[in-house]
Amino acid sequence: MAVNENLEAAARLFDVAADELMRAAKHCRTAATHMRAGEVPRGGAHAWAALGHLDVAEERLREQARMHARRSNP
Numbered sequence: 001m002a003v004n005e006n007l008e009a010a011a012r013l014f015d016v017a018a019d020e021l022m023r024a025a026k027h028c029r030t031a032a033t034h035m036r037a038g039e040v041p042r043g044g045a046h047a048w049a050a051l052g053h054l055d056v057a058e059e060r061l062r063e064q065a066r067m068h069a070r071r072s073n074p
Contacts, residue, residue: 014064
């Protein structure tokens, strides 16, 4: 893979991570709104969704870190 292709692959992983983090933030805000309204099940559902988005973001960042490790000098 050429250098530019490697950088584009890394950039795509960062883009996906950023998108997932933004989705997680939206779910956290929605969870907070529901909790304040006493709607615990709805708030909990959004909290779990936020955690799922965080998990995806973390995996994309780990994937990029593994790519970096493969190409780094010892």
